Amino acid sequence: MTSLILSPRLEAMAPSATMAVTQKARDLKAQGRDVIALSVGEPDFDTPAHIREAAKRAIDEGETRYTAVDGTTALKAAIARKFSRDHGLDYADDAIMATSGGKFLIFAAMLATLREGDEVIIPAPYWVSYPDIVRLAGGVPVIVETKASEGFVPSAEALEAVITEKTRWLFLNSPNNPTGAVIPKARLAEIGEMLLRHPHVWVLTDDIYEHLSYGEAVTTLPAVVPALKERTLIVNGASKAYAMTGWRLGFGAGPVPLMAAMRKLAGQATSNPSSVTQAAGVAALNGDHGFLDEWRSVFQARRDLVFSKLNDMGLDCPTPGGAFYVFPSCKSVLGRQGPGGEIGTDGDFCLQLLEETGVAAVPGTAFGAPGHFRVSYATDTAALETSMDRLAQFVTGLG
Numbered sequence: 001m002t003s004l005i006l007s008p009r010l011e012a013m014a015p016s017a018t019m020a021v022t023q024k025a026r027d028l029k030a031q032g033r034d035v036i037a038l039s040v041g042e043p044d045f046d047t048p049a050h051i052r053e054a055a056k057r058a059i060d061e062g063e064t065r066y067t068a069v070d071g072t073t074a075l076k077a078a079i080a081r082k083f084s085r086d087h088g089l090d091y092a093d094d095a096i097m098a099t100s101g102g103k104f105l106i107f108a109a110m111l112a113t114l115r116e117g118d119e120v121i122i123p124a125p126y127w128v129s130y131p132d133i134v135r136l137a138g139g140v141p142v143i144v145e146t147k148a149s150e151g152f153v154p155s156a157e158a159l160e161a162v163i164t165e166k167t168r169w170l171f172l173n174s175p176n177n178p179t180g181a182v183i184p185k186a187r188l189a190e191i192g193e194m195l196l197r198h199p200h201v202w203v204l205t206d207d208i209y210e211h212l213s214y215g216e217a218v219t220t221l222p223a224v225v226p227a228l229k230e231r232t233l234i235v236n237g238a239s240k241a242y243a244m245t246g247w248r249l250g251f252g253a254g255p256v257p258l259m260a261a262m263r264k265l266a267g268q269a270t271s272n273p274s275s276v277t278q279a280a281g282v283a284a285l286n287g288d289h290g291f292l293d294e295w296r297s298v299f300q301a302r303r304d305l306v307f308s309k310l311n312d313m314g315l316d317c318p319t320p321g322g323a324f325y326v327f328p329s330c331k332s333v334l335g336r337q338g339p340g341g342e343i344g345t346d347g348d349f350c351l352q353l354l355e356e357t358g359v360a361a362v363p364g365t366a367f368g369a370p371g372h373f374r375v376s377y378a379t380d381t382a383a384l385e386t387s388m389d390r391l392a393q394f395v396t397g398l399g
């Protein structure tokens with residue numbers, strides 16, 4: 001018997017569908033099995049040296065105290081320069097905020113704005129945390145499926161069809177986790193034009209993978225349709241572009257009243273992001289970005305390898321334009337017999353794949369897209385080649 005009572009909001013959260021695979025991978029590794037994790041959501045590169053050095057200097061120079069909740073003056077200036085440099089968007093100091101990770105920006109925005117029952121439109125496949133953050137804040141996620149045949153890019157018509165008077169937010173994420181899809185500029189323009197007809201709908205654009213794009217440069221909604229700047233929150237962070245997942249640095253920009261509300265919330269929750277991390281963030285944003293060219297070409301070569309091998313095996317996927325994920329369909333093997341029994345779902349597929357071959361991938365159900373699975377290619381090329389060989393053998397051996 002326990003006297004612990006959980007809040008209804010926590011009870012309403014779905015248990016993470018990625019947990020079963022992650023736990024299984026851990027168990028197998030502990031048993032000494034050779035596990036290749038294609039399930040990770042972080043670059044396998046080290047944080048660049050000039051960023052690490054800035055953090056060491058900050059520690060030695062005593063930058064170890066509380067800072068302003070929303071970031072140091074130097075960091076906010078670096079963030080402002082970044083938005084101006086990359087997208088021609090000008091934000092004043094009070095329209096900018098740094099947080100402990102990009103995830104907290106989303107959390108703060110939802111908690112600061114949603115009333116019970118408010119609706120948030122989320123195109124699927126989506127990043128696992130979106131619906132649960134919305135639900136935790138009392139909102140209702142409204143899921144709009146995108147199609148593999150359309151490159152998993154949402155259409156303005158499909159999004160408009162679910163707008164109601166209760167809609168508060170539309171989430172956009174490009175390049176996308178888990179599909180790698182990039183929303184082309186022309187499509188962003190269509191979505192933006194559509195939104196001009198619905199002035200009560202705000203936009204959260206999650207641009208955290210913006211620097212990892214292998215085709216057309218990634219742009220962001222308020223740069224394409226400037227009238228939407230007054231109701232758009234840009235979510236970004238250092239995790240993916242600078243290989244800084246463990247440092248926890250997110251940054252965002254948006255309308256001043258929204259940012260003030262989020263700042264108030266952060267002030268009673270996390271306070272400022274780590275002062276040392278902020279110093280590293282200044283070096284990251286203001287420093288040389290030349291390393292990104294090399295990272296992009298390594299990622300692109302791996303993407304091409306994984307993408308073509310998966311399609312050769314009959315695990316179809318559209319070419320992802322960015323991030324470090326591919327999102328193949330496993331529908332062609334559903335109903336077949338694996339060594340562990342019938343493969344009825346993407347979850348069965350990933351579990352049996354892991355048990356039989358030691359290759360860990362994440363079931364599509366976790367991202368709102370059953371019948372698919374996510375492969376991360378943020379791992380070295382030799383391991384990718386081995387894992388693709390094991391996957392091919394596994395698929396060929398199914399009864």
Ligand SMILES: Cc1ncc(COP(=O)(O)O)c(C=O)c1O
Nearest residue numbers: 041101102103127177208237239
């Ligand atoms: C689409 C997307 N948004 C936001 C985040 C949050 O990143 P962080 O909290 O590390 O800044 C992630 C991390 O995986 C992500 O994939």
